[in-house]
Amino acid sequence: MTKSRGKQLVICVDNEGYAASLEKRKIYVTLRDPAAEKLDMLRIVDESGEDYLYPKSFFREIALPLAVKRAVLAA
Amino acid sequence: MLFEVVGEITAVETFASGSGIREIARLRRIYGRGRWRKRKGIAEVRLSNGSTHLAEIHWYEAAGIGRKEFKIKSLL
Numbered sequence: 001m002t003k004s005r006g007k008q009l010v011i012c013v014d015n016e017g018y019a020a021s022l023e024k025r026k027i028y029v030t031l032r033d034p035a036a037e038k039l040d041m042l043r044i045v046d047e048s049g050e051d052y053l054y055p056k057s058f059f060r061e062i063a064l065p066l067a068v069k070r071a072v073l074a075a
Numbered sequence: 076m077l078f079e080v081v082g083e084i085t086a087v088e089t090f091a092s093g094s095g096i097r098e099i100a101r102l103r104r105i106y107g108r109g110r111w112r113k114r115k116g117i118a119e120v121r122l123s124n125g126s127t128h129l130a131e132i133h134w135y136e137a138a139g140i141g142r143k144e145f146k147i148k149s150l151l
Contacts, residue, residue: 017077018144020101020135035150039122046146047098048113052133053147055077055123 006032007073010042010059021046022058027072030059077123080132080145084116102135102143109137120147 008030015022022028022044031051033043041053064072091113093099102111115133122128131148 019105020098021144047101049097
């Protein structure tokens with residue numbers, strides 16, 4: 001499943017100041033960005049469809065069964 | 076905004092406007108109707124941990140409403 005390698009799913013728990021870009025309680029795809037993670041940020045594909053850096057504190061990691069994760073990433 | 080733009084934003088350009096902005100309906104619902112543009116530029120940003128970085132930033136802007144939702148596209 002190389003297509004989803006580096007992609008993780010997170011759920012948004014805070015969108016203060018970014019009401020148009022992020023929606024609370026919604027699942028977002030995060031792309032691997034080690035440099036950003038060192039700064040406590042995540043690279044998130046937001047409502048614009050583009051990826052931007054957001055604070056880690058805006059999100060929580062979610063663990064889904066592999067089949068569900070694949071389906072969500074493919075959707 | 077969880078970072079601060081320090082000083083002037085340079086190389087400013089508009090790269091999408093109106094219906095060319097995918098999230099235009101959200102912008103109108105949340106901030107109001109206006110001639111929305113999506114803009115980008117280069118600026119020094121100060122993160123919440125106090126570190127400063129040169130970054131490409133993007134934001135939304137409409138006349139009479141102002142600039143909204145500065146986002147970091149990449150650290151340069």
